Amino acid sequence: MTADTVISAQGLNLTFQTNDGPVHALKDVDLDIRKGEFVSFIGPSGCGKTTFLRCIAGLETPTGGTLTVNGMTPDQARRARAYGYVFQAAGLYPWRTIGGNVKLPLEIMGFSKAEQAERVARVLALVDLAGFEKKFPWQLSGGMQQRASIARALAFDADILLMDEPFGALDEIVRDHLNEQLLALWARTEKTIGFVTHSIPEAVYLSTKIVVMSPRPGRITDVIDSPLPKERPLDIRDSKEFIDIAHRVREGLRAGHVDD
Amino acid sequence: MKSVLPILTIVGAILLIWVVAVIPMNMHLTADQAQRDGLVVTPATPAERQGYSGLGLSFANPDLIPLTYNLDRPRLPSPHQVAGEMWDTIALRNVTSRQSLVYHGWVTLSSTLVGFVIGTTLGILLAIGIVHNRAMDMSVMPWAIASQTIPILALAPMIIVMMGQFGIQGLLPKAVISAYLSFFPVVVGMVKGLRSPDAMQMDLLRTYYASASQGFWKLRLPASVPYLFASFKIGISAALVGAIVAELPTGARAGFGARMLVGDQYGNPLVTWAALFAAAITAAALVAIFTAMERLTLRRMGMAAA
Incomplete structure (x- = not known):
């Protein structure tokens, strides 16, 4: 583990107890990410x-073991x-516009209105979705929806x-x-x-x-x-x-x- | 608008069955009346006619068939008689008159609406409690289901008598019964709606470290809106039924229920049937209003795709 280590796992274990007995989802995982x-x-x-990512x-x-972020x-x-998390499905709210969806974490985290607008515009441009702010998710292709969900994960820096x-x-x-x-x-x-x-x-x-x-x-x-x-x-x-x-x-x- | 033709077809079929059914249903009464009026009837005496079915008597007296449609107190009124009675009591009477169905309709409708608002509010609050509180989750639903297994006809007089004991009369006891019937579909639909966001949606909010109330306002509540409208439509018709039932056993002097009872007690089926149809039309109109509101709301929310 060096000074610029961001994520560090040492001897990480995760066992799920199921009806068919314990399942070793992770066993003795060691990993440093700089x-x-x-x-x-x-x-x-x-x-x-996926389990490891969800642990992070x-x-x-x-x-068991240690994990630091x-x-x-x-x-x-x-x-x-x-961190920002992007799931397999875009999971955009159908009742919010693309801009509104990107704004969701910003509202929850209490950013000011002006900053919300500025950040939404910036991250939508980052994923090449400038101009789609007022569209609803169903008006976008699957790839565009996933880009919007990446923008949502980037919005709070x-x-x-x-x-x-x-x-x-x-x-x-x-x-x-x-x-x-x-x-x-x-x-x-x-x-x-x-x-x-x-x-x-x-x-x-x-x-x-x-x-x-x-x-x-x-x-x-x-x-x-x-x-x-x-x-x-x-x-x-x-x-x-x-x-x-x-x-x-x-x-x-x-x-x-x-x-x- | 493509649903108009199928609907008209069904309405036409029902009318046809109705029109045909009037003949045997009313034939005994018609024959008795015809005999009093000096017409030739076979067989000639009421006692002999008792041995005949309505259908058999109709075949024996084809000449009398037109008369079955215009009895004063028919066993089964014909469609044009019901329509005539409705025209008479809706369009031709002053709306403040006790003879006016509009007056009676408003009496029933006002307690329906008050009861619906009470029931819906209660239903939504219970649903929120069920979704957010484990103890309520385990305990409320069985009681809500049990409450709906009690025949409302047995419960309504008790509620009205008990509330009358406290000096509460008129609209409110009826509204309570409406609320009793309408809260249930709202609880069921709203719980399902509030729980409709999947695990991934809930995980996403956890990654934002969102509070439970943020999760409620930003995710659960908007996600429940389509379910809520489905519940509203069931709830409003249940509330109307509740208000009518509440008018039946208590000797209420006004309302659709009172009209149905009056028609029944004074042997005037036209009054009962007119009130019945007016109530059905009112229910259909209420449901149609909620359907329109649903369409408008979902379109505004951007959820009415294509």
Whole structure:
């Protein structure tokens, strides 16, 4: 753990008690995330990648080990509004306009009216939705709705952005486009991003660090620091480095599957 | 507007069945009257006619069929008689007259509306309590359901007598019975509506560290609006039924219920039927008003997509 560590997990365990006995959602997870990193969590369903993200957000409580976010417990970090969270579904309120939806966290956190308006305009521009402020969610495509939900997570300037398969429900072309935009946004805002996915190309394309996980019990099997440059055009996916990392991720996923 | 044709078809079918049913229903009375008027009736005596069904008697006396539609005190009034009575008592009477259905309608409607407001307020408050308080969640619903299993016809006289004991008469006891019937659909619909936001929506608010009251005003309440309107429509018709029932057992002198009872007691079915139809039309109009309000509100909220 270094001075610029934002998220630090040591020996983290989470066991759910179910009717079929205990389920080890996370077992002995050690991970440090430094400021400004783009970290992807990849693995098959049940590997605990979403659970880990929810632990960071204070939405689940670990049953063992330590976890700090900005040097605080996850619950303190949640109270300090240290992160923005993007879910798989955009989850916009149908009775609010796009602007109104982005405003929601600002209203809850008590920003002044003038500042709300200024911030809404700024983050909508950041996700290329300027001019859609007065539209209702049903008037936007799925990709645009998800961009609006990212704007909502950015609106209150948290340093950490946690994203749980945000583009999982979108088609590939839209997804490529959003990935490109997300990288640009990350470069501009210098946020620390935790990103859950089950797409290998998506993880390799986006991340500075790829965390490969496997199920039963949910654990980390490999952590890959990406050698790819920060500047990444879409065609970097045809480069040798890209294919090598993707290969290593695939091997890691396969290794975690030997018990099946 | 594409629903007009199917609706008219059903109305037409009901009218047809009604018009046909008038003949056998009224044939015995018609035959008795015809005999008194010196017409030829087969069989000739009332005692013999008792052995016939209404249908059989109609086949035996086809000449008398037109007369079944114009009895003064028919067993089943024909549609044009009911329409005539309604025209007479709605359009041709001064609205302040005791003969006017508008007057009686207003008496019933006013206690319906007061009762609906009381019942809806109570229903919404109970629903909020149920959603936010675990003890209320466990305890209130069984009682609310039990309350609706008691026949209102048994309960209404007790409420009216007991409230009369405290000197409360007139509109308020009737409104209480309306409220008793209308709070239930509001509780059920509102609880469902307030709980309609899914786990992800609730998690999102947790990530903002939102308070319970912020969650209520910003998420739960707006999400419950479509459910609330469905409840309103059931509740308002239940409130009208409640007000009418409240007028029946208590010798009320005014209101749709009083008119139905008067028609029944004085052997004047036209009065009963006219009051019945006026009540049904009132209920339909109330529901239509709420449907229009629902459409308007949802469109304003941006939820009436496409």
